[in-house]
Amino acid sequence: MCAMLLPEPKKAVFGEGTTGRFVGLNLITTKIASPSFDAKEIAEMKLWNYQDLAVRVNEADSLLIDIELSDALPAADGQIDRPELYEKQGFSLRVGSSGVEIAFAHRDGYVNVLSTLKQLLAKHDEGGYTLQEADILDWPSIERRSVSNTFAWYAGYGRIGFDMQLWGYDEWIEYLNICSDLKINQFNMCMYGYWPFQFDEYPETMLQGYKMKVWNEESRNWIEIAYTHPNISDEFLSRLFAYGHKLGIDFFAYIGLNSYNGGYPSIYKDKRMVLPKDGKFVNDFDTLCLSRPENIAYLKAAVRRVVQLGFDGIDFEESEESYWFCNCDACAETFMKNRTPAEAKHKANFWLLNTLYTEIKDENPDCVVGVRAWREPPLEKDLAYLEDCKRSIPEDIVLFWAPGLYVSDDEFPKWVDVFGKERIWARDTEANAVASTMGRLMRIFKTNVIRADEETNHQYIEKDIDMHIDSVKHGVKGINGYMFEWYGYFLNLYSHAYYGWGSTKDHETFYRYSVEAVFGAELANDILYVLRRMLTIHESQFNIFPTEFPFLRNKVKAEDIPVIQEAIKEWPELGARIRRIKEAIRGDERLKVYVKHFDKIENSHERNRVIYDLALASISYDLAVTPEDKRTFLREMDRLNELDFDLVKRMYFDVNPVDETGMPSCMYPYHELKRVIHNELDPDNRNDRQIFLGVEAFGWLWL
Numbered sequence: 001m002c003a004m005l006l007p008e009p010k011k012a013v014f015g016e017g018t019t020g021r022f023v024g025l026n027l028i029t030t031k032i033a034s035p036s037f038d039a040k041e042i043a044e045m046k047l048w049n050y051q052d053l054a055v056r057v058n059e060a061d062s063l064l065i066d067i068e069l070s071d072a073l074p075a076a077d078g079q080i081d082r083p084e085l086y087e088k089q090g091f092s093l094r095v096g097s098s099g100v101e102i103a104f105a106h107r108d109g110y111v112n113v114l115s116t117l118k119q120l121l122a123k124h125d126e127g128g129y130t131l132q133e134a135d136i137l138d139w140p141s142i143e144r145r146s147v148s149n150t151f152a153w154y155a156g157y158g159r160i161g162f163d164m165q166l167w168g169y170d171e172w173i174e175y176l177n178i179c180s181d182l183k184i185n186q187f188n189m190c191m192y193g194y195w196p197f198q199f200d201e202y203p204e205t206m207l208q209g210y211k212m213k214v215w216n217e218e219s220r221n222w223i224e225i226a227y228t229h230p231n232i233s234d235e236f237l238s239r240l241f242a243y244g245h246k247l248g249i250d251f252f253a254y255i256g257l258n259s260y261n262g263g264y265p266s267i268y269k270d271k272r273m274v275l276p277k278d279g280k281f282v283n284d285f286d287t288l289c290l291s292r293p294e295n296i297a298y299l300k301a302a303v304r305r306v307v308q309l310g311f312d313g314i315d316f317e318e319s320e321e322s323y324w325f326c327n328c329d330a331c332a333e334t335f336m337k338n339r340t341p342a343e344a345k346h347k348a349n350f351w352l353l354n355t356l357y358t359e360i361k362d363e364n365p366d367c368v369v370g371v372r373a374w375r376e377p378p379l380e381k382d383l384a385y386l387e388d389c390k391r392s393i394p395e396d397i398v399l400f401w402a403p404g405l406y407v408s409d410d411e412f413p414k415w416v417d418v419f420g421k422e423r424i425w426a427r428d429t430e431a432n433a434v435a436s437t438m439g440r441l442m443r444i445f446k447t448n449v450i451r452a453d454e455e456t457n458h459q460y461i462e463k464d465i466d467m468h469i470d471s472v473k474h475g476v477k478g479i480n481g482y483m484f485e486w487y488g489y490f491l492n493l494y495s496h497a498y499y500g501w502g503s504t505k506d507h508e509t510f511y512r513y514s515v516e517a518v519f520g521a522e523l524a525n526d527i528l529y530v531l532r533r534m535l536t537i538h539e540s541q542f543n544i545f546p547t548e549f550p551f552l553r554n555k556v557k558a559e560d561i562p563v564i565q566e567a568i569k570e571w572p573e574l575g576a577r578i579r580r581i582k583e584a585i586r587g588d589e590r591l592k593v594y595v596k597h598f599d600k601i602e603n604s605h606e607r608n609r610v611i612y613d614l615a616l617a618s619i620s621y622d623l624a625v626t627p628e629d630k631r632t633f634l635r636e637m638d639r640l641n642e643l644d645f646d647l648v649k650r651m652y653f654d655v656n657p658v659d660e661t662g663m664p665s666c667m668y669p670y671h672e673l674k675r676v677i678h679n680e681l682d683p684d685n686r687n688d689r690q691i692f693l694g695v696e697a698f699g700w701l702w703l
């Protein structure tokens with residue numbers, strides 16, 4: 001029988017038999033000449049969710065399974081398509097009836113073989129475990145398999161924090177262990193807004209003592225608290241790095257290039273770029289004027305501090321807007337002269353990138369510098385333009401963005417040719433990032449979205465997978481998968497891990513295979529049923545809702561009624577399945593780490609039922625003719641909006657608008673919907689201050 005391994009090995013033959021029963025591992029290290037790592041420590045770390053398995057070294061015992069380690073990796077033959085990656089990270093694993101032999105050339109191969117070995121473990125009826133017989137030779141197709149996580153995404157800026165941003169050390173370690181088991185080997189830690197670390201030179205830019213109101217269910221009221229990021233109240237980043245480095249995981253700081261950083265432009269509004277007088281832009285808050293020496297001093301000090309924290313690299317994000325640069329006299333003279341606004345922006349950004357590059361390399365010459373740039377329309381670039389971009393930056397800067405969406409198949413190869421395979425570390429695989437802007441509603445598949453084909457945004461898991469497959473085909477250095485939200489979105493992680501390693505099943509087979517590999521066949525049916533059939537309507541998709549939300553532009557209308565009614569009919573069945581899944585995993589030693597995922601999926605499901613009624617009320621409101629009827633449906637929408645938000649505020653921490661950029665913003669549409677409904681119901685007390693759907697949305701308004 002074939003074991004279900006995630007990701008799948010390049011070569012595997014499985015036997016019918018198993019090893020004998022054992023309660024621990026005996027690592028035989030006599031064949032390793034001079035190990036550069038602690039084999040026992042790594043084995044114990046990798047068995048994080050098998051704490052009942054003891055690890056001994058060179059202590060034969062009938063109740064221990066012998067695992068013979070060798071650093072003589074079998075020679076690469078013609079069948080190994082990436083011999084250099086086989087050498088760096090590959091391994092061989094042979095499980096026979098009486099013992100196990102593993103071979104690897106380096107520590108990363110050892111970590112990877114343990115990730116595979118774990119998945120062959122089966123519980124024995126009399127206690128302990130057995131291993132399925134197998135003969136495996138494996139290596140990755142891509143060297144850097146990274147995920148982009150949120151460490152403080154727009155924290156204190158457009159958002160205080162949600163999901164993994166609220167974690168302390170233990171939660172990060174659990175997630176890192178899950179990622180390592182899937183052979184992910186790089187974390188890009190996104191830090192936008194106030195800094196989530198100690199920064200004595202500019203303490204005002206730290207995410208600490210931030211006043212906010214949290215919902216207190218005990219007394220059913222809002223209570224003001226002062227929030228401090230977990231890494232400031234109890235510093236753990238250095239310990240996380242130390243832990244991850246032992247498992248071959250690198251850490252990159254994912255920050256803005258002159259944007260988003262440290263909340264500095266929120267505090268010092270006069271230091272921002274100067275907007276053109278007749279412009280319509282509202283988001284001037286993420287760019288500093290580069291002609292002010294104090295701004296440059298701040299940006300330099302901030303990146304030096306980031307390097308000092310011990311990051312292995314920095315990934316700078318250039319803002320997607322291309323339409324302007326600072327209009328102050330000095331910037332106009334330095335950057336704008338005889339250039340289009342897009343050219344001026346790049347000119348300014350290249351200058352800044354080169355300046356910060358020098359600071360970084362001065363602090364740590366080994367710190368890798370990456371950039372997400374040239375993402376503005378037109379998305380298809382001509383060759384001369386790309387060549388010019390290449391000449392404008394230091395030659396060892398790597399790319400954390402390359403095209404994949406909304407462009408022809410010829411576009412990516414062009415970038416590979418110009419910059420070279422080694423410099424391509426990531427593409428446009430942001431399905432999870434887009435999902436994380438949905439105010440905690442579920443959006444993984446196209447099937448979750450109403451009239452998905454008519455939408456301008458097409459970022460779903462399917463597109464991420466297409467790009468990963470294509471990256472493997474071109475043999476580039478890295479893939480990057482967005483994981484801006486973890487709970488409820490484990491399938492996104494599986495897709496990054498599975499296709500990044502080079503596994504090859506088609507999309508549909510993969511969904512089933514990966515979920516079954518983790519949760520077993522029976523639960524896989526329920527999980528996929530729920531995730532695929534959950535119809536999500538975002539509360540911005542009502543005609544009355546005025547704020548632009550580029551990720552979902554369709555407004556519900558009369559023709560959608562049958563689909564909504566079908567979802568209402570289906571709703572109890574989805575709920576029953578969610579409760580069944582929760583019950584099953586709660587009591588399972590290995591699967592209980594997924595309970596929180598289904599808590600949140602259930603919360604989203606409960607909200608969906610309210611939102612379906614809200615959608616029907618919205619359509620009725622649109623169709624109503626008399627003022628009396630209009631008011632009736634407005635009051636109904638108001639009531640349902642409160643019910644929806646009741647479910648939100650009981651579950652989530654950061655649910656209110658933040659406005660210190662100057663733009664009130666909140667990812668939950670509740671506040672804006674309430675504002676416009678109340679304006680209609682009570683025109684004498686109008687409130688005309690629009691609440692935007694998160695500063696994230698601004699960069700996408702061109703969609």
Ligand SMILES: [Zn+2]
Pocket residue numbers: 273274289290291292326327328329330331332
């Ligand atoms: Zn300026």
